[in-house]
Amino acid sequence: MKPYAYGVDIGGTTIKVGLFGADGGLLERWELPTGRVGAQILPNLAQWLLGREIPMEALEGIGVGVPGPVLSDGTVNRCVNLGWGVVPVARNLSDLLGGVPVQVLNDANAAVLGELWQGAGRGRENLVLATLGTGIGGGIVVGGKILSGAHGAGGEIGHIQVNPRELEYCHCGKRGCLEQYASATGILRLAKAQGFNAGGSGTAKEVLDAAKVGDPVAQSVVTEAGSWLGLALSYVACVADPELILLGGGVSKAGEVILAPVRAQYRASVFHGAAETEFALAALGNDAGMYGAVKGILEPE
Amino acid sequence: MKPYAYGVDIGGTTIKVGLFGADGGLLERWELPTGRVGAQILPNLAQWLLGREIPMEALEGIGVGVPGPVLSDGTVNRCVNLGWGVVPVARNLSDLLGGVPVQVLNDANAAVLGELWQGAGRGRENLVLATLGTGIGGGIVVGGKILSGAHGAGGEIGHIQVNPRELEYCHCGKRGCLEQYASATGILRLAKAQGFNAGGSGTAKEVLDAAKVGDPVAQSVVTEAGSWLGLALSYVACVADPELILLGGGVSKAGEVILAPVRAQYRASVFHGAAETEFALAALGNDAGMYGAVKGILEPE
Numbered sequence: 001m002k003p004y005a006y007g008v009d010i011g012g013t014t015i016k017v018g019l020f021g022a023d024g025g026l027l028e029r030w031e032l033p034t035g036r037v038g039a040q041i042l043p044n045l046a047q048w049l050l051g052r053e054i055p056m057e058a059l060e061g062i063g064v065g066v067p068g069p070v071l072s073d074g075t076v077n078r079c080v081n082l083g084w085g086v087v088p089v090a091r092n093l094s095d096l097l098g099g100v101p102v103q104v105l106n107d108a109n110a111a112v113l114g115e116l117w118q119g120a121g122r123g124r125e126n127l128v129l130a131t132l133g134t135g136i137g138g139g140i141v142v143g144g145k146i147l148s149g150a151h152g153a154g155g156e157i158g159h160i161q162v163n164p165r166e167l168e169y170c171h172c173g174k175r176g177c178l179e180q181y182a183s184a185t186g187i188l189r190l191a192k193a194q195g196f197n198a199g200g201s202g203t204a205k206e207v208l209d210a211a212k213v214g215d216p217v218a219q220s221v222v223t224e225a226g227s228w229l230g231l232a233l234s235y236v237a238c239v240a241d242p243e244l245i246l247l248g249g250g251v252s253k254a255g256e257v258i259l260a261p262v263r264a265q266y267r268a269s270v271f272h273g274a275a276e277t278e279f280a281l282a283a284l285g286n287d288a289g290m291y292g293a294v295k296g297i298l299e300p301e
Numbered sequence: 302m303k304p305y306a307y308g309v310d311i312g313g314t315t316i317k318v319g320l321f322g323a324d325g326g327l328l329e330r331w332e333l334p335t336g337r338v339g340a341q342i343l344p345n346l347a348q349w350l351l352g353r354e355i356p357m358e359a360l361e362g363i364g365v366g367v368p369g370p371v372l373s374d375g376t377v378n379r380c381v382n383l384g385w386g387v388v389p390v391a392r393n394l395s396d397l398l399g400g401v402p403v404q405v406l407n408d409a410n411a412a413v414l415g416e417l418w419q420g421a422g423r424g425r426e427n428l429v430l431a432t433l434g435t436g437i438g439g440g441i442v443v444g445g446k447i448l449s450g451a452h453g454a455g456g457e458i459g460h461i462q463v464n465p466r467e468l469e470y471c472h473c474g475k476r477g478c479l480e481q482y483a484s485a486t487g488i489l490r491l492a493k494a495q496g497f498n499a500g501g502s503g504t505a506k507e508v509l510d511a512a513k514v515g516d517p518v519a520q521s522v523v524t525e526a527g528s529w530l531g532l533a534l535s536y537v538a539c540v541a542d543p544e545l546i547l548l549g550g551g552v553s554k555a556g557e558v559i560l561a562p563v564r565a566q567y568r569a570s571v572f573h574g575a576a577e578t579e580f581a582l583a584a585l586g587n588d589a590g591m592y593g594a595v596k597g598i599l600e601p602e
Contacts, residue, residue, distance in 0.1 A: 069574060125451070126450060126451040140540065142443055142448055142450075143446070145444070147443055147540075147541060147542075148542070149427060149443075149538075149541060149542020149543070149575070150426075150427040150542050150543055150544035150575075150578070151542055151544075151574050151575050151577070151578075152542070152574060153538065153539065153542040153572050153574035153575040154540065154541060154542040155539075155540065155542075156539045156542075156572045156574065156575075157539055157540065159539055159572040160535075160536050160539045160540075161532065161535060161536075161570040161571075164532065164570065172572070172573060173573070174569075174570065231462065231465065234461075234462060235461050235462075235536040235540070236540050237450075237454065238454065238456075238457045238458055238460055238461045239441065239448075239455065239456065239458065239461075239536070239537050239540040239541055240448060240450060240455060240540055240541065241448075241449070241450020241451050241452055241453070241454040241455040241456075241457070242450070242451055243451035243452075268475075269462040269465065269475065270462075271454050271457045271460040271473070272473060272474070273370060273452050273453060273454035273457065274450070274451075274452050274454040274457075276452070277451070277452075
């Protein structure tokens with residue numbers, strides 16, 4: 001095996017790049033602006049990688065996580081946030097780098113794989129990661145493998161329609177998706193609806209912080225958000241029955257104040273056989289995707 | 302390989318036994334009364350099998366489906382309908398039959414495996430079977446393998462809490478489980494609540510038949526039942542993203558009258574990436590469990 005590999009997580013705003021040793025240790029990390037999205041993303045990334053000290057010959061390969069469905073040949077099928085239609089990411093990036101092996105996977109799947117490999121899911125076989133950010137990403141591992149599904153929609157838990165009676169629309173075009181309640185955006189939406197008096201920055205963090213110090217409206221908002229998430233996770237458990245459910249993303253940093261209502265609603269709603277499922281916070285934070293992206297390069301199955 | 306194998310499906314009322322050839326063909330089938338449930342089930346079954354023409358030496362093995370969670374060593378952990386607590390079914394039955402190899406699996410998992418092997422799911426890799434009988438059983442295949450989960454609760458779709466606002470209790474102790482709406486029992490419950498004028502036998506079949514010939518109350522009942530099922534299956538798809546969803550069990554025999562509202566609600570509720578999932582009726586009927594039970598004997602992985 002060659003001495004290095006890159007794990008790359010391409011997001012709508014930043015591209016995270018990690019340089020890993022052959023033993024899986026993270027040696028150095030960078031964040032690059034994604035810049036104007038579209039056709040320039042891969043050439044810009046390639047140029048940046050070619051400008052590093054590490055020559056391409058010293059790389060075992062590059063793993064890339066992208067925010068969209070990925071086919072088994074590394075072709076991406078519509079990444080709205082990147083302005084991409086159908087793009088053969090693995091082939092294009094490899095060509096730009098003189099033939100270095102490139103693997104591509106969905107970013108939420110990369111994140112759960114990262115947590116499984118070197119994070120809070122180490123040693124587990126059946127694992128769910130819900131990443132609560134601007135939206136809600138889901139990654140599911142069954143028997144040690146990513147559940148990506150027949151159309152790349154496996155683990156799309158943010159669009160579980162928890163509340164068919166909702167009147168407002170989700171950006172996906174439906175009404176009542178989990179993402180409308182338990183993402184950072186969703187928490188802000190609930191806070192506005194409940195008349196939370198946002199004194200400061202108007203962020204979900206502000207609502208979560210206020211709930212922690214006992215603001216009754218903020219507590220009611222966070223309880224509602226957590227309850228919808230707990231209900232959705234009970235559905236996930238009636239299907240995939242994981243041994244461990246991890247919460248990641250910005251909202252999860254609030255810790256117990258959000259975990260408590262999630263757990264309470266989960267236990268009230270889930271099939272009794274899965275009532276004892278463990279809950280924990282993800283460990284790798286925003287680096288989980290980089291880790292998961294490079295995992296398949298350094299430890300192919 | 303020896304010339305024969307038995308596939309057995311133990312239910313609360315009857316035990317179905319199929320004699321299979323080494324090529325997987327069903328040669329003969331029987332239905333035995335389960336009789337008084339409890340400790341006598343396995344000795345009675347063993348005695349019956351020992352009374353057949355086929356000597357134990359001619360058997361490759363016996364596969365058994367049971368209505369409860371099964372651990373990987375073939376121990377059953379509580380089958381309420383059989384009056385069993387923790388029972389090492391594989392070991393006990395094998396001992397009673399002079400050491401014939403016995404494999405045990407959950408009956409809903411056996412049914413989906415049967416459909417995958419020789420039924421409506423042949424050649425598929427990602428498949429869901431919802432069996433609509435007295436209750437609702439679910440079996441899920443991902444990448445060609447049963448998704449049984451960390452606690453044997455994988456695919457327990459009958460206890461997805463689709464309607465947390467429900468006031469009546471499910472027999473599992475929760476309120477609002479899918480089983481309360483879309484099982485045969487659930488359809489009867491809805492029919493009573495909507496004032497369906499049951500002229501005849503008071504069965505779910507009567508309601509479904511009346512819907513077929515245009516009875517407006519019966520149609521409203523069946524639409525409600527199908528909508529809850531379609532909503533729950535949209536949740537299943539946001540988790541496991543199957544390529545094909547099969548409906549089996551007595552209720553599914555009604556065909557299009559139940560399939561149509563299921564599909565309509567599914568498409569309205571599911572994540573767009575999984576909107577094109579196929580729906581079909583299961584093909585093996587009540588024999589699916591026998592087929593699936595023997596599959597692992599005749600074609601071990």
